[in-house]
Amino acid sequence: MSGQWRVFSIRGTDISLDASWLVIFAFVTYTTATSIIPVRLANESFRSSGAVEASELTLWLAGLVTSLLFFTSILLHEAAHAVVAVRTGIPVRRIRLFIFGGVAEIGSEPSRPGQEFVITIVGPLTSAALGGLFIVLAGNFPAVSIPHVTMTWLGQMNLVLAVFNMLPGFPLDGGRILRSMVWAFSGNFLRATGIASFIGSALGVALIVYGLAQLFMQASSVQSIWTLLIGWLLWSSARGGYKDAKRRERFKGVWVRDVFHSDTGAVPDDGTVQEFMERGLHHDGHETRPVVDPVGRLAGVLVMQDIAGIPVERRSDTLLREAARSVDDASLIDPNESLENAFNRARDEGVRRFLVVERDRLVGAVDVLDVLRRGRF
Ligand SMILES: [Zn+2]
Structure with a gap:
């Protein structure tokens, strides 16, 4: 596919980068270098009355490394889904990083609720573990230092990712977990998908409303547009997921x-x-x-x-x-x-x-x- 680079391949699973990923990579690098790191350094030095001299170049290098670690974290989240999918017998086509994050594209939908549950839960667990790890690592550096503020930020971001992904709307991880549980209890895949997708679209609509409110009450326009886009993506993929499930149900046993x-x-x-x-x-x-x-x-x-x-x-x-x-x-x-x-x-x-x-x-x-x-x- 054009606009996509296969970066490397682990045991037959390609890791690929979308051209759109470069936009978000540049954005995260820019934001960390010009705002997150210097602001957090200033806050820390104000609190502890210590000081640190960081040149423009140092800040940009730190931003670049932080951004790379951030996307490596996302990659690890997706890799966790992929590894467990393969272990439970579902082939993984590739892991793709794109503007809205990452996705592990698996060859087919899980055929049992337990399978969907384990494939899904390992993603947020990985993010939570990485969050804890970065925060522990941050503690090993002096409060007023670049490693401390970047590791803290990375820790918080991973925890945010874990929590956001656990929201119970399909196709977020939390929605998949909810689906697997309703599916396990009711034995009805379609109804389970219906419930999880409904919550997913509702969350999408809520994000869109929130994004619009942010936009009108000024705030940061980049952030509100981002919220709007994520909301729209969630809304449309929740609906798409339900359609897929209906089709899958209808085509069951047809060759x-x-x-x-x-x-x-x-x-x-x-x-x-x-x-x-x-x-x-x-x-x-x-x-x-x-x-x-x-x-x-x-x-x-x-x-x-x-x-x-x-x-x-x-x-x-x-x-x-x-x-x-x-x-x-x-x-x-x-x-x-x-x-x-x-x-x-x-x-x-x-x-x-x-x-x-x-x-x-x-x-x-x-x-x-x-x-x-x-x-x-
Ligand atoms: Zn996930």
């Missing part, structure tokens, strides 16, 4: 073989581009067409744009298999895969239409948007 259609629009690999165009197949709305050999094995995919680029004089001696691109495995699906998997893959890999391949033979196609629209089987 690709139940929904695919056999009209693949396939063309024979030994036909020529000339014949293909004479039959008018290049402008009948298909952007791509599978190319198959005489026994039905997929030989490639014909892309209409490529066809247009073949010179007229070469069309009669260019075979469709020569004009075709090789098949991208991401666009193939087994009829025995679950529909839920198909949707997840469509979302993650940006595939709209899968070719259904069974024992090497092309047997059909499934258009995920189409299935979503039809909605019943």
Whole structure:
């Protein structure tokens, strides 16, 4: 994906940074260097009548290190989710840092409440532990010193993260924990998600109202816009989470073989581009067409744009298999895969239409948007 860098990879899990993360990284570095550290140093020296000389450069370096430690803390919170997810059998695609923090993108939703509970609880516990650790570390430095004020701030921030994330609205960690508990007691995943998402959207609305109030009563506009954005994000993802849960419930026990259609629009690999165009197949709305050999094995995919680029004089001696691109495995699906998997893959890999391949033979196609629209089987 563009605007994203894979920084490193631990046991198959990529750690990636979004371009948007640079904005928040720069902002945290700037704020710590120009305001948080100098203000806290001033407060400490006022209280203890000690003093510290810190040059502009020292403050900026301290801001940079603090900011790096802050985002490392967020990364550790997400890594805790990821490690436990993998341990309980859920693959983790990647951990991503972006403008609103971090996210561990797991391969599928937990299938049992206990699993969701443990995967979730370790995140806030990690933040709380880091909070305690930084505060203990801060105590080892003189009160009027850069390490003391930065460690204290890092400790407080981690504790704030732990508490904020434990608010009981889905998709915050606290909301997931609430869902897992209601799910465990009622046995009803959808109702549990409904309750946790409702609280999540309510929290989102509350943050939006608070942000607007802050904005009108002047305060800091950066902070109020931030509150508004977080509120909106929470509100929309709570609603999205409920929709996902409803879909998941509806698609339970439905397989690709139940929904695919056999009209693949396939063309024979030994036909020529000339014949293909004479039959008018290049402008009948298909952007791509599978190319198959005489026994039905997929030989490639014909892309209409490529066809247009073949010179007229070469069309009669260019075979469709020569004009075709090789098949991208991401666009193939087994009829025995679950529909839920198909949707997840469509979302993650940006595939709209899968070719259904069974024992090497092309047997059909499934258009995920189409299935979503039809909605019943
Ligand atoms: Zn978390």
